[in-house]
Amino acid sequence: xxxxxxxxxxxxxxxxxxxxxxxxxxxxxxxxxxxxxxxxxxxxxxxxxxxxxxxxxxxxxxxxxxxxxxxxxxxxxxxxxxxxxxxxxxxxxxxxxxx
Amino acid sequence: xxxxxxxxxxxxxxxxxxxxxxxxxxxxxxxxxxxxxxxxxxxxxxxxxxxxxxxxxxxxxxxxxxxxxxxxxxxxxxxxxxxxxxxxxxxxxxxxxxxxxxxxxxxxxxxxxxxxxxxxxxxxxxxxxxxxxxxxxxxxxxxxxxxxxxxxxxxxxxxxxxxxxxxxxxxxxxxxxxxxxxxxxxxxxxxxxxxxxxxxxxxxxxxxxxxxxxxxxxxxxxxxxxxxxxxxxxxxxxxxxxxxxxxxxxxxxxxxxxxxxxxxxxxxxxxxxxxxxxxxxxxxxxxxxxxxxxxxxxxxxxxxxxxxxxxxxxxxxxxxxxxxxxxxxxxxxxxxxxxxxxxxxxxxxxxxxxxxxxxxxxxxxxxxxxxxxxxxxxxxxxxxxxxxxxxx
Numbered sequence: 001x002x003x004x005x006x007x008x009x010x011x012x013x014x015x016x017x018x019x020x021x022x023x024x025x026x027x028x029x030x031x032x033x034x035x036x037x038x039x040x041x042x043x044x045x046x047x048x049x050x051x052x053x054x055x056x057x058x059x060x061x062x063x064x065x066x067x068x069x070x071x072x073x074x075x076x077x078x079x080x081x082x083x084x085x086x087x088x089x090x091x092x093x094x095x096x097x098x099x
Numbered sequence: 100x101x102x103x104x105x106x107x108x109x110x111x112x113x114x115x116x117x118x119x120x121x122x123x124x125x126x127x128x129x130x131x132x133x134x135x136x137x138x139x140x141x142x143x144x145x146x147x148x149x150x151x152x153x154x155x156x157x158x159x160x161x162x163x164x165x166x167x168x169x170x171x172x173x174x175x176x177x178x179x180x181x182x183x184x185x186x187x188x189x190x191x192x193x194x195x196x197x198x199x200x201x202x203x204x205x206x207x208x209x210x211x212x213x214x215x216x217x218x219x220x221x222x223x224x225x226x227x228x229x230x231x232x233x234x235x236x237x238x239x240x241x242x243x244x245x246x247x248x249x250x251x252x253x254x255x256x257x258x259x260x261x262x263x264x265x266x267x268x269x270x271x272x273x274x275x276x277x278x279x280x281x282x283x284x285x286x287x288x289x290x291x292x293x294x295x296x297x298x299x300x301x302x303x304x305x306x307x308x309x310x311x312x313x314x315x316x317x318x319x320x321x322x323x324x325x326x327x328x329x330x331x332x333x334x335x336x337x338x339x340x341x342x343x344x345x346x347x348x349x350x351x352x353x354x355x356x357x358x359x360x361x362x363x364x365x366x367x368x369x370x371x372x373x374x375x376x377x378x379x380x381x382x383x384x385x386x387x388x389x390x391x392x393x394x395x396x397x398x399x400x401x402x403x404x405x406x407x408x409x410x411x412x413x414x415x416x417x418x419x420x421x422x423x424x425x426x427x428x429x430x431x432x433x434x435x436x437x438x439x440x441x442x443x444x445x446x447x448x449x450x451x452x453x454x455x456x457x458x459x460x461x462x463x464x465x466x467x468x469x470x471x472x473x474x475x476x477x478x479x480x481x482x483x484x485x486x487x488x489x490x491x
Binding site for chain 2: 013034
């Protein structure tokens with residue numbers, strides 16, 4: 001009966017995931033789109049200075065995309081919140097407790 | 100002697116489950132890349148297999164979390180404990196094969212949890228299972244996960260098509276194809292870290308039940324990591340072409356910007372859920388992402404008939420795997436839990452049934468070449484396509 005007091009859906013976690021997903025995914029899609037736009041402009045540009053600027057913008061966008069992937073890999077490796085939440089919300093029974 | 104035989108059979112069965120998990124879930128990472136012609140089918144599954152292998156070694160933080168809090172741990176001891184684990188694995192393997200035969204993407208983790216619950220209910224009754232924990236940590240996330248990713252993918256796809264207006268169409272679509280390679284790679288890596296480790300946890304659990312490892316000093320032996328990583332990578336490399344076809348071609352006709360948005364949404368949602376410790380199913384997240392990519396493009400259509408079939412498979416996964424797991428437990432019970440005979444008999448029956456499903460599947464096989472769209476020009480992506488049909 002005590003367990004029924006615990007809500008079925010952890011809305012805080014759900015909202016955080018939704019927000020992180022929106023920032024991560026929509027951010028990467030938009031930044032990657034700007035990368036393509038900058039490359040296209042650079043290819044079409046007749047002026048050297050504009051071409052260099054556009055390639056620089058494309059480079060920055062590329063770095064941002066690579067950075068997003070790197071953050072993803074760090075999240076895969078460390079999963080810090082995952083371990084915290086599992087120890088915080090430790091159930092009274094567990095199939096196996098790793099630590 | 101009897102317990103050693105059971106342990107060996109549990110380990111072989113766990114590796115087999117990991118293999119089915121690999122080919123069943125390949126679609127999650129590569130279906131959209133194959134569907135838009137970003138990658139050749141064989142190249143896509145090869146890349147995914149390598150990244151699943153690497154991912155399996157990256158972290159063991161999710162090992163042993165399968166069914167955590169859902170069933171009573173005191174049951175998983177000795178031969179009885181190992182036979183519960185064996186019955187659970189059999190439930191998961193057979194349900195994975197059934198859904199693969201019908202070309203339906205369903206969660207392998209849910210199948211394993213269903214198998215564990217079914218075997219536990221049959222072995223110890225309903226007091227051994229926490230249904231509240233099941234609802235909180237499995238059912239609620241299962242209902243929410245497709246919707247979360249769907250929303251993210253709708254917005255991602257909308258933004259991608261807004262930007263495409265500023266670009267030459269051919270150049271944009273070719274560019275998004277390159278982007279899809281990166282997003283597919285990230286989803287493969289995340290899949291390897293999550294799913295291979297669940298099987299590592301199951302094998303380690305059996306080793307603890309048999310007394311080979313002390314529960315007080317939990318660790319995953321290197322050979323267990325190697326076995327699980329190799330099994331999931333081999334399964335991924337085989338390529339579950341039937342499910343790849345469903346995910347990539349039958350839900351909605353995908354173009355490269357949609358594929359990129361779907362993969363980016365899936366990757367971001369899976370990683371965020373993993374980071375915040377909220378257990379979302381990769382399969383359901385990716386399916387939601389593909390549907391969102393379909394809805395996010397103006398006038399794009401989603402095949403709600405196929406979506407309905409998928410949702411039916413998701414709803415049935417835990418009860419069906421549970422029923423099979425309970426049945427497997429009852430068969431072992433006939434032969435008694437103290438000898439190895441029970442485990443040999445259920446393993447042999449499972450192998451026979453699995454072979455039967457494979458033979459049936461050969462009648463309407465889907466070959467990777469049928470799914471290859473790399474020869475299609477980016478500008479022809481949206482043209483009508485005939486998905487390979489494997490209705491089962």
